Amino acid sequence: MTGVGGQGTILASDILGEAALLAGYDIKKTDTLGMAQRGGSVISHIRIGDHVYAPLIAEGDVDILIAFEKLEAIRWCAYLRTGGIAIINDLAVPPLSVGLGTSRYPNDKEILAAFKKITGRVYFVNGTDQAHRLGDARTLNTIMMGCISTFLPIDILTWKEAIAHRIPEKIRELNFKAFDKGREVIKHVGIG
Amino acid sequence: MSKTLTGTTKKLLSGNEAVALGAYHAGIMVAAAYPGTPSTEILENLAKHHDLNAEWATNEKVAMEIGIGSAYAGRRTLVSMKHIGLNVAVDPFMAAAITGVNGGLVIISADDPGIHSSQDEQDNRHYAPFAKVPMIEPSDSQEAYDMMAYAFSISEEFDTPAIVRLTTRIAHSNSLVEVTGTRKVPTERIGFEHNVQKYVMLPVNARFRRPFVEDRLVKLAAYTETFPFNKISWGDKKLGIITSGVSYQYAREVFHTASFLKLGMTYPPPKKMIREFCNGVDRAIVIEELDPFLQDAILAMGIAVTGKEFIPRIGELNTQIVREAAIKEGLVKGKSADTLTGTLPPLPGRPPLLCPGCPHSGVFYTLNILGKRSRLSDKSKEPEIIVTGDIGCYTLATYPPLYGMDTADCMGASIGTALGIEKANIGRKVVAVIGDSTFLHSGITGLVDAVYNNSKITVIILDNSTTAMTGHQEHPGTGKSAKSVETQAVDNEQIVRGLGVKDVQVVDAFDLKALRNTLKSCISNEQLSVVIVRGDCPTKTRRRSIPMVIDYETCTSCETCLKIGCPAIQKVKDKIFIEPTLCIGDVCSVCRQVCPHHAIEPAKTTAKG
Ligand SMILES: Cc1ncc(C[n+]2csc(CCOP(=O)(O)OP(=O)(O)O)c2C)c(N)n1
Ligand code: SF4
Numbered sequence: 001m002t003g004v005g006g007q008g009t010i011l012a013s014d015i016l017g018e019a020a021l022l023a024g025y026d027i028k029k030t031d032t033l034g035m036a037q038r039g040g041s042v043i044s045h046i047r048i049g050d051h052v053y054a055p056l057i058a059e060g061d062v063d064i065l066i067a068f069e070k071l072e073a074i075r076w077c078a079y080l081r082t083g084g085i086a087i088i089n090d091l092a093v094p095p096l097s098v099g100l101g102t103s104r105y106p107n108d109k110e111i112l113a114a115f116k117k118i119t120g121r122v123y124f125v126n127g128t129d130q131a132h133r134l135g136d137a138r139t140l141n142t143i144m145m146g147c148i149s150t151f152l153p154i155d156i157l158t159w160k161e162a163i164a165h166r167i168p169e170k171i172r173e174l175n176f177k178a179f180d181k182g183r184e185v186i187k188h189v190g191i192g
Numbered sequence: 193m194s195k196t197l198t199g200t201t202k203k204l205l206s207g208n209e210a211v212a213l214g215a216y217h218a219g220i221m222v223a224a225a226y227p228g229t230p231s232t233e234i235l236e237n238l239a240k241h242h243d244l245n246a247e248w249a250t251n252e253k254v255a256m257e258i259g260i261g262s263a264y265a266g267r268r269t270l271v272s273m274k275h276i277g278l279n280v281a282v283d284p285f286m287a288a289a290i291t292g293v294n295g296g297l298v299i300i301s302a303d304d305p306g307i308h309s310s311q312d313e314q315d316n317r318h319y320a321p322f323a324k325v326p327m328i329e330p331s332d333s334q335e336a337y338d339m340m341a342y343a344f345s346i347s348e349e350f351d352t353p354a355i356v357r358l359t360t361r362i363a364h365s366n367s368l369v370e371v372t373g374t375r376k377v378p379t380e381r382i383g384f385e386h387n388v389q390k391y392v393m394l395p396v397n398a399r400f401r402r403p404f405v406e407d408r409l410v411k412l413a414a415y416t417e418t419f420p421f422n423k424i425s426w427g428d429k430k431l432g433i434i435t436s437g438v439s440y441q442y443a444r445e446v447f448h449t450a451s452f453l454k455l456g457m458t459y460p461p462p463k464k465m466i467r468e469f470c471n472g473v474d475r476a477i478v479i480e481e482l483d484p485f486l487q488d489a490i491l492a493m494g495i496a497v498t499g500k501e502f503i504p505r506i507g508e509l510n511t512q513i514v515r516e517a518a519i520k521e522g523l524v525k526g527k528s529a530d531t532l533t534g535t536l537p538p539l540p541g542r543p544p545l546l547c548p549g550c551p552h553s554g555v556f557y558t559l560n561i562l563g564k565r566s567r568l569s570d571k572s573k574e575p576e577i578i579v580t581g582d583i584g585c586y587t588l589a590t591y592p593p594l595y596g597m598d599t600a601d602c603m604g605a606s607i608g609t610a611l612g613i614e615k616a617n618i619g620r621k622v623v624a625v626i627g628d629s630t631f632l633h634s635g636i637t638g639l640v641d642a643v644y645n646n647s648k649i650t651v652i653i654l655d656n657s658t659t660a661m662t663g664h665q666e667h668p669g670t671g672k673s674a675k676s677v678e679t680q681a682v683d684n685e686q687i688v689r690g691l692g693v694k695d696v697q698v699v700d701a702f703d704l705k706a707l708r709n710t711l712k713s714c715i716s717n718e719q720l721s722v723v724i725v726r727g728d729c730p731t732k733t734r735r736r737s738i739p740m741v742i743d744y745e746t747c748t749s750c751e752t753c754l755k756i757g758c759p760a761i762q763k764v765k766d767k768i769f770i771e772p773t774l775c776i777g778d779v780c781s782v783c784r785q786v787c788p789h790h791a792i793e794p795a796k797t798t799a800k801g
Contacts, residue, residue, distance in 0.1 A: 017204050021194055024194075026367075026368060027204060027368060028332075028367045029366040029367075030364060030366070031364060038546065039542070039544060039545050039547070040543065040544040041542040053440075053445050054438075055438070056511060057511070058515065071539065071542070075539055077536070094762065094764070095541065096762075097541065099762045100592075103538070103541075114536055117535065
């Protein structure tokens with residue numbers, strides 16, 4: 001799970017970890033933050049199974065890559081296994097160097113081309129749009145969780161319990177809605 | 193959290209949370225630490241408990257001394273720090289290694305292989321043989337929790353401080369922990385005994401204690417053979433793997449059938465067990481991160497093992513690195529993975545930046561102008577001012593467009609380094625910049641030297657009222673304790689005046705005019721000066737107001753505002769734009785002050801902006 005510091009990827013990975021725990025799996029989860037709170041790139045490795053040893057996933061071994069931002073998606077694409085699933089939020093957050101003119105942000109064609117070499121299963125979702133429509137940009141993480149939930153053997157009630165554990169009561173209902181939205185959105189996007 | 197069949201609970205905990213819970217259950221009454229990634233969350237978690245004393249200390253040395261005192265008084269005590277923090281604390285640490293303890297004293301050393309968030313990579317395992325104390329290394333959160341009880345017992349039974357070494361990947365990975373214990377505070381040792389031979393290290397007493405230390409090692413060497421986390425699991429006897437910590441997990445992913453000797457106590461190592469293991473396999477190898485610590489110990493036993501011949505010494509390991517190394521060494525079959533990275537278009541990096549509204553931006557912008565530091569971009573001429581820096585968020589100002597500093601070595605070094613450059617007498621002005629937490633941590637002694645030895649440098653204290661870099665911890669200057677209780681704040685202005693500095697100025701971090709005038713006069717006058725720049729960190733206070741917008745009728749695209757390095761100010765398709773969700777508004781307003789065309793104003797609340 002990857003994104004830009006401040007996008008809520010860590011909370012999302014916490015919810016996913018919690019859901020897997022409630023579903024009875026072994027889990028290891030590690031966030032490589034660098035100095036994420038200051039807008040750096042963030043990557044969380046989450047491993048779920050009967051028994052998990054290493055917290056870090058090797059390149060080419062990732063089953064599902066969830067990217068909250070497009071540049072971060074392409075940056076980590078080599079981690080995806082052949083035929084793996086990529087769920088990419090259709091959002092560009094250009095780093096400062098792009099504004100200063102010293103680097104270039106990759107275009108959608110390049111991003112898709114990079115993934116095409118690995119897999120045919122690329123889902124571009126308009127998560128940020130959906131979050132704005134729900135009236136709170138911070139629901140992006142539960143929307144993305146809704147998307148990924150459709151690919152994992154964890155039932156919906158367990159997911160919602162995990163969300164309830166990690167999200168304060170005041171905004172819980174909104175996040176349940178966002179989660180359902182994510183499940184709906186992923187069904188309607190064409191495979192890129 | 194979920195319930196297990198035996199009624200215990202299972203939790204998904206980070207290594208740091210597990211250490212804190214383990215120490216809490218082991219009955220600690222005192223915890224002291226100075227923040228440092230990846231160790232910080234240990235004290236933060238302990239501070240949530242009301243039935244123990246958990247404090248941020250001024251620095252790691254003081255934390256260690258608090259730990260020693262509390263252990264002398266018979267309380268179980270935890271002291272935690274990052275790897276380089278132990279460098280700061282090593283003097284009292286060595287002393288405790290010789291005096292021993294009374295109540296258990298456990299020291300957490302959180303190493304950072306791969307330098308995720310530090311200024312160096314060092315293998316703190318070497319401190320164990322150096323100080324002749326035991327060292328324990330968990331390989332996941334469950335072990336981190338379970339081992340704490342052992343660490344305290346070992347400390348008490350063998351009268352020694354004990355090190356528990358974590359690495360970033362252990363401290364910051366979450367895994368399942370079956371929580372089997374509850375809090376029990378031992379009472380047998382409480383109380384302080386007058387015992388000068390043990391506690392007053394005059395040469396005569398230190399000499400008296402020395403044989404005890406050697407004798408302790410012999411006893412620990414016997415104990416380590418029975419330590420339950422030193423374990424052999426026999427598999428295929430063609431290959432035997434000796435490993436510890438997180439390296440064990442990577443090795444398990446790569447070698448499915450081999451025999452394993454997993455060490456939970458890496459100093460002293462269980463020599464008998466190692467010999468038995470190596471005799472039982474055709475070939476033994478060591479898989480460990482950083483230095484050949486175990487490998488050298490085993491080689492010194494006269495056993496031929498390899499490891500660092502194919503496992504890198506630099507950086508963090510992972511499954512991929514171990515797998516590739518094993519393939520090259522012919523230990524497992526497979527072919528090296530083709531990497532796609534070469535086929536990708538060049539991608540812009542995303543380095544961490546000062547936040548929008550950071551109180552450090554204005555100072556460095558001003559220094560940049562006054563010292564003509566943007567000459568660094570084309571190396572045409574030397575900048576007029578040399579800036580020695582320190583460690584904190586402000587170190588991020590090093591990069592363009594701010595060109596903030598020329599040096600940053602270790603915490604507190606800015607002032608001493610500036611003094612050295614001044615004494616080298618190369619004809620350039622020197623300014624030291626240091627954060628408020630860092631100044632209290634280890635900057636004061638440098639400033640004492642500056643006063644004493646008649647220096648004429650300028651020291652800028654960047655007072656954002658928090659220890660921001662490590663996640664906004666309180667410090668002695670903030671007036672709040674680790675438990676968020678009000679306390680007396682240590683006033684850095686009074687310290688500086690008390691030391692005898694004559695030219696002391698206090699400036700608002702968001703007032704560029706004042707910054708410019710003050711810095712100009714302090715840098716040019718021929719005496720020691722200290723400028724305290726005060727401005728709260730908005731990422732901590734979450735203070736924000738109406739965001740700024742650009743009036744495109746007056747904006748000439750001169751790009752002056754881009755020179756502040758504010759992430760909210762972006763250039764999209766040749767147009768400068770202030771991202772309203774990032775801008776914190778006129779609580780900062782630095783961009784508004786630098787704009788020569790007055791094109792930046794707060795958005796009108798009525799208009800959509
Ligand atoms: C010996 C040592 N201990 C701890 C750290 C971790 N660390 C890095 S910067 C920093 C403090 C920064 O606080 P401050 O000086 O107030 O600057 P700010 O980040 O708030 O701008 C700490 C504790 C370290 N690098 N070295
Ligand atoms: S956390 Fe605070 S001090 Fe650090 S860069 Fe952000 S605003 Fe500046």
